[in-house]
Amino acid sequence: MDLTLDGVGTRLGGRWVVDGIDATPPSGHLTGLLGPNGAGKTTLLRLVAGLLPPEKGAVLVQDVAVHHLPRKARARRIALLEQESTSTVPLTVREVVSLGRIPYRSLWGTDPDEAAVDRALVSARADHLAERPWSSLSGGERQRVQIARALAQEPELLLLDEPTNHLDVSAQLSLLAFVRDLGTTTVAALHDLNLAAAFCEHVLVLANGHLAAAGHPREVLTPALLRQVYGVEADILEHPRTGRPVIAFHEPTRSE
């Protein structure tokens, strides 16, 4: 699915938090959205999801502006997972996943494709959790179930806001490997640069609402860029097994 960000931008409280971003994340691959806190990652994801109307530019999905799509049609094509998913409602895992079918339900609440929930549970490898109460799950299991909910929307575009937050290392690795291998165009805001370097085909680096760099992690994640965007010093090594970049941070030298 073709996703194009065409000079998109919006203000929040008078400040341009996202300002004129041009980008084309590759179809069918995982794109990492990087940048320090406050760089505009969450706002950009909301713009791409069509939840926030752009004040300038547009987000195009197959050459159609997302904020012009009807709500239901948009929700059938784009799924967004928020940074924190909390609920006060005593839902089971299956009920959480079936929320993803809401864009397909008729007025009477019937789903034309009742097997979709099971397919989503299976493909997110969460089917063994189906009858468990949502509140009893671990952080990694919850994130997996939220992914299943997003997959139940059968999206062409998957948007994830910090999906690895609060997960332990093994859950982080298995989640990103799973998302990478889905074959769905995915944009994920990530904090951990090494995870982004290891799993993303493409990265977009935001700084103060502007696009600082875009491309393959090997080309983008350079010592100069990290200094410029994050204000940190680092050496870029090569992973001995995968050949992917590994970022080794160090303290700034005294002479500066």
Next chain:
Amino acid sequence: MKARTPLTLLVLAGLAALVVTILVTVTIGPADLGVDEVARSIGGHLGLPVDAVPRLHDAIVWDLRLPRVLTAAAVGAGLAIAGAVMQSLTRNPLADPYLLGLSSGASLGAVAVLVVGVSLLLPVAAFAGALLALVATLALARSGSTLSPGRTVLAGLAVSQMAAAGTSFVIFWSSTGDSYREILNWLLGSLAGATWASVAIAGIAVVVVGTVLVLSATRLDAFAFGDTSAAALGIDVDRTRWTLMTVVALLTGAMVAVSGAIGFVGLILPHAVSSLTGPAHRRLLPVAALSGAVFLIWADTLARTVFDPRELPVGIVTALIGVPVFAFLLRRGKGAAWT
């Protein structure tokens, strides 16, 4: 966890319980009535070929007790679904029309027009009162863009106390007779004045609003993980919230216009039935409505018989049952996201 009980079964069981409750509770009270007499009296008025009932007994059934029991059923059903919908829209398990001040606001509106003497406008004024109270509570509770459950309950408390004081003041100032009893009836709720007109007002409101809400069940489900998640599922969050909140205020206004501010029905019934139905609103709302109806009929029957010939305001009975449940919910929710 087992699969959920089929909805049809739950609804049929609820309907059966409701019919039995109506037939039985109409017999309860002074005057020795049997279930068969109640059934024959109702049948006769519906034009069925049944043996006639002695005139006095017929009048007790048809003119006094049946309208009261049916009003209790409609009000109980209405409050239960109003509570369920408010809990979902505010993402607050402690929300209900009484705790968030809608009922007191509706009482104030109703009492205000009664004083002016235009009782025809009473349901309209009660609706306006409920809506104003809702807006006031949400405005007070809102800090930034978030609506914290704790703040919402506190704001509801403030609005509710203000409106209750207003109601008491208006009655105290204007009433010539037994103003204390009248104040209590509006603040604690009473079904003693129920007539067939009350049945019509509350019944029509429950059926119309209930239908609208059941048809909105999917949209209500979408709020489970909050506004952004609902929006990402294709829901127009602001429009849905304000439309459904207004509809709930309308329902609350109709309920309060016929019965005063009865508390805790909207709070406890949705929690009580959700363990059977699960949280999906298409299942929760009809079952909560039927259970609310049965619950309030029995609560009112207790209220009018326990200290016979004196009557308790029914709100005392619902509070005596509801407050322990409220306390239980608070304890259970300790450490949960909404506390």
